Amino acid sequence: MSAAVPTAPDELVDRLLRGEHTEARNALYRELRSVGPLLGPGAFPGYIAIGYEWCREAMRKGELQKLTTTQVGHMIVGLQTPEPGNWVHPVFMQDENHRRLKLLFASLFSAKQVRNHQAHFEAIADEEVGAIVPGEPYDLMRGAALRVPGRFIGETIGFPDEVFDEIQPWVHDVAMALEPWATPDVYERGAEGAKQITVALNPLVRARRRDPHHDLLSALVHDTVNGEPLPKRSITALCIMAYTAGYETTMSLIGNTVLTLARIPGLFERVKADRSLLPALLEESMRYESPTHFAPRIAVAPVDVLDQHFDTGDVVVITIGAAHHDPEVFPDPERFDLTRPSGRVLTFAPGPAHCCGEVLGRLEAETVVGRLVDRFDRIELLDDEIEWRPGALLHGPEHLNLRFS
Numbered sequence: 029m030s031a032a033v034p035t036a037p038d039e040l041v042d043r044l045l046r047g048e049h050t051e052a053r054n055a056l057y058r059e060l061r062s063v064g065p066l067l068g069p070g071a072f073p074g075y076i077a078i079g080y081e082w083c084r085e086a087m088r089k090g091e092l093q094k095l096t097t098t099q100v101g102h103m104i105v106g107l108q109t110p111e112p113g114n115w116v117h118p119v120f121m122q123d124e125n126h127r128r129l130k131l132l133f134a135s136l137f138s139a140k141q142v143r144n145h146q147a148h149f150e151a152i153a154d155e156e157v158g159a160i161v162p163g164e165p166y167d168l169m170r171g172a173a174l175r176v177p178g179r180f181i182g183e184t185i186g187f188p189d190e191v192f193d194e195i196q197p198w199v200h201d202v203a204m205a206l207e208p209w210a211t212p213d214v215y216e217r218g219a220e221g222a223k224q225i226t227v228a229l230n231p232l233v234r235a236r237r238r239d240p241h242h243d244l245l246s247a248l249v250h251d252t253v254n255g256e257p258l259p260k261r262s263i264t265a266l267c268i269m270a271y272t273a274g275y276e277t278t279m280s281l282i283g284n285t286v287l288t289l290a291r292i293p294g295l296f297e298r299v300k301a302d303r304s305l306l307p308a309l310l311e312e313s314m315r316y317e318s319p320t321h322f323a324p325r326i327a328v329a330p331v332d333v334l335d336q337h338f339d340t341g342d343v344v345v346i347t348i349g350a351a352h353h354d355p356e357v358f359p360d361p362e363r364f365d366l367t368r369p370s371g372r373v374l375t376f377a378p379g380p381a382h383c384c385g386e387v388l389g390r391l392e393a394e395t396v397v398g399r400l401v402d403r404f405d406r407i408e409l410l411d412d413e414i415e416w417r418p419g420a421l422l423h424g425p426e427h428l429n430l431r432f433s
């Protein structure tokens with residue numbers, strides 16, 4: 029029989045799911061960890077995994093399937109319930125079409141394919157980093173951090189590069205609708221964004237039916253499920269999902285890493301002097317300022333995780349950010365340390381729901397940060413206080429004003 033699981037004060041759980049940043053969030057994680065590594069249902073009717081081992085083991089279980097953070101938000105007393113109307117967020121999909129997308133993604137973004145595309149996103153990185161004017165203030169989050177992964181995933185889906193600036197705000201609205209605290213107006217804006225992207229996609233779907241290119245859209249248009257072509261609604265929803273998953277995460281990783289380079293004395297110079305430290309820099313950045321904080325799950329069958337039994341329908345929120353600051357696995361967790369052993373971060377949800385864009389996300393981030401380190405000798409943070417993007421799911425700066433010289 030499972031031991032009784034302690035319940036955290038509702039106020040702490042509420043703060044966790046609304047989102048706090050860096051020092052405040054680390055302090056919150058410490059408080060929650062002092063209650064226990066696994067927290068039981070209270071006013072929030074689900075479990076919350078805080079300890080590293082609990083998070084890693086829960087991620088490995090196929091019986092615990094993906095749930096969206098917005099669905100988690102619906103469960104919290106005090107948070108408003110979005111009224112989605114006719115719109116279902118693409119990330120809510122768990123059907124055959126969704127499995128199809130994951131298969132297509134696995135082939136489109138395999139390590140081999142990503143290497144084939146590397147020259148293209150390196151060219152975009154050269155252009156964006158090359159556009160930075162030395163000595164002038166530069167908002168990285170409106171520049172290279174946004175534009176390299178954003179332009180690349182847009183083109184990979186099948187959009188012409190010229191429409192990126194028009195489409196990007198709609199993609200952002202769709203991503204914001206995934207937050208646990210998404211209020212009806214945030215959710216409405218997400219629905220409107222998805223509608224606008226669909227309008228932009230419609231002529232492209234027709235064109236790819238006649239004339240396929242090497243892009244995700246063509247692959248989806250000419251794909252079949254049980255001998256039937258995918259409905260247009262599914263094709264556009266899958267493209268929107270790919271867009272949403274495919275760049276705001278990478279953008280946050282780039283922003284967090286460059287912020288850390290600017291904040292920790294001597295770090296920029298150290299990495300510039302020894303470029304082989306770049307992979308360790310990215311790995312430690314993913315731990316220290318985790319770009320993703322939650323992987324929510326629901327049990328679709330009874331399952332045991334460590335010594336705890338979960339029944340069908342039980343919800344478990346895996347708190348990636350808390351796991352990354354578990355002192356039992358990462359001693360002195362608030363210290364940025366390039367010498368920590370690699371391969372332990374849970375950033376890409378290792379397990380059955382593993383991120384199929386991991387290779388691309390890592391390489392894009394390494395490319396942009398590497399270009400900045402190569403081109404400049406100095407980096408200066410101009411913001412006294414960092415404005416973080418609102419939200420609990422993704423963690424990255426909203427703006428990052430820097431001076432490169």
Ligand code: HEM
Nearest residue numbers: 273274277278281320323375376377381383384385388389
């Ligand atoms: C640093 C960059 C990235 C991070 C931190 C990240 C993180 C994640 C995480 C944590 C998940 C699992 C969510 C869950 O289990 O609840 C996920 C899923 C996914 N990611 Fe990523 N990702 C990144 C980059 C990318 C890129 C570049 C792509 C596209 C090329 C991508 C596409 C996807 C897709 C399609 C899923 C699956 C969604 C689903 O199954 O419904 N990701 N990602």
